[in-house]
Amino acid sequence: MPQDIIVDHLSKTFRIKDRNGVKEIKAVRSVSFQIEGGSCVAFIGPNGAGKSTTLKMLTSILFPSGGSAEILGMNPWTDRAKLMRRIGAVFGQRSQLWYHLPARRSFDLIAAIYDIPDSKARTWTNELIRRFDLKTLIDKPVRSLSLGERMRCEIVASLIHQPAVLFLDEPTIGLDVEAKGLIRDLLTDQIRQTGTTVLMTSHDTGDIEQLCERVLMINHGRLILDTTVSDMKQNYLTHREITVTYDDGTHRTLQISAAQSVNNALTKLIGHKTIRDLSVSNPPLEDIIRALYKKDKGV
Amino acid sequence: MAADIKHPHLRFLTRLYKTAFEQTLSLKASFILRVLFMIVNNLIMLIGWFAVFGTFKTINGWTFSDFMFMTGLVVTSFSIWSIFFRGAGIYTARLIEYGELDTYLLAPKNILLHTLCSQTDPAGFGDLLSGIILLTASGLVSFGNVGILLFCLIVGATLFVSLNIFLGSLNFYTADSTDFGERLFYLFLNITGYPGCIYGGTAKLILISLLPAGLISILPVEQMHHANATTLVWMFCIAALALIGSVLFFYAGLKRYASGNKIGGKL
Secondary structure, X not given: OOEEEEEEXXXXXXXXXXXXXXEEEEEEEEEEEEEEOOOEEEEEOOOOOOHHHHHHHHOOOOOOOEEEEEEOOEOOOOOHHHHHOOEEEEEOOOOOOEOOOEHHHHHHHHHHHOOOOHHHHHHHHHHHHHHOOOOOOOOOEXXXXXXHHXXXXXXXXXXXXXOOEEEEEOOOOOOOHHHHHHHHHHHHHHHHHHOOEEEEEOOOHHHHHHHOOEEEEEEOOEEEXXXXXXXXXXXXXXXXXXXXXXXXXXXXXXXXXXXXOHHHHHHHHHOOOOEEEEEEEOOOHHHHHHHHHHHHOOO | OHHHOOOHHHHHHHHHHHHHHHHHHOOHHHHHHHHHHHHHHHHHHHHHHHHHHHHHOOEOOEOHHHHHHHHHHHHHHHHHHHHHOOOOOHHHHHHHHOOOOHHHHOOXXXXXXXXXXXXXXXXXXXXXXXXXXHHXXXXXXXXXXXXXXXXXXXXXHHHHHHHHHHHHHHHHHOOOOHHHHHHHHHHHHHHOOOOHHHOOHHHHHHHOOOOOOHHHHOHHHHHHHOOOHHHHHHHHHHHHHHHHHXXXXXXXXXXXXXXXXXXXXXX
């Protein structure tokens, strides 16, 4: 598969003026990675790590201070208009919908922005409305939609021109558990059906586990990890938990380090009682990510 | 219908205006109130000057009819900016200030044109209505000089749009200059509210060149009475320079755009 996104030593420095003069803030420091066409990659890191800045450079919103990038073989800063026709973006904190109008009006305008003929736009938009279950929402003013409903409309708005690459910046931010689950399911189906390449930032490990096969982790502007989700769980596992349920109905849990053998732990747990049930569980992805952020704190 | 237009740019602009007008009209009560308020506002302003001209008949050769024409021209030019290019000015300034230009940068269209045409002000319709009434009532417009009137309206609207592009773009260079830009704009607007005949000598020279409010409030009345090719060319050149300068200023500033993370929507 071709590499849809190629990032080579990308850097961004902001110059901030304050009372003491001009201060330089290095938001992104020489970040490099490649993303294969059709894959879904999570771009994670703590607040202020440089995720959104990187995404904004790749979507030509910001000019880089150094390095280069290619999206679908195009330079984001010199081929902006051409590239924008091939990529889509959802910034969870931004809206491309007109607040006082029904989302349908915004969809019509977006079709004109991308020069999509009306008949073609209508067919595809109706298909997206069906897939994202927007039929009852599409004619209500956006201001009257819930955050989850609005986010579904935002995602449809970014898919009207059938982008080959989709950038999602915290698409589930502020949503409740049900809305998050729905958005994830819809995105999973969409990605599977269209083969769109996705680069997504999120603080929600549920998004990462369900949607992405690979993780890029950034901290202090540097890329500190580039691995698959399953490898991250395996290689960066710090501990495991063994829980046993005894015949008398009591439970006991023992935490062992990832390197430690389960045999030794079991010997301790068995004792003089009979075990009815046993489970070995890995810590949630969130704990692994937290440990990695913590480990990198000193950088 | 926008759906019938084949040319992509024209189709985009038509649909953009349609969406912006629909958004404005979706708040009907607010729309009607603002239109009516603007008509009343313009008429009240005229009443004061009616009293002045009632006492003095002429001021430096200008009659009340000339003043009505001037006000009509200012108000109509202003309404063209207000209805069709309201995105220039405070709206752009706020987009830059809060890092909300992102949505426009993600669209494969000319960013300046997209921003300018994406807003409309209901009060502009009140201005347009009162402007047309004033121009007609002034008695200065005839078949012979309607071309001059249209030319002056284009120059006036170009100056209002250019000034607003310039002032809106200031935020690229200095943080939070939205209020400053707004005050400068109203200073310019105030100058155009007085009869052009009160300015002479150096003041007039400044007002038809460096601070070209006189291209809206002084020269058009003169041209409606006695058209002069040199003056018309001068007006065209100043308006063109203002537009080119403001567009270059915007794009130079765009390279300094820093985005942001404010939570918001397209209002």
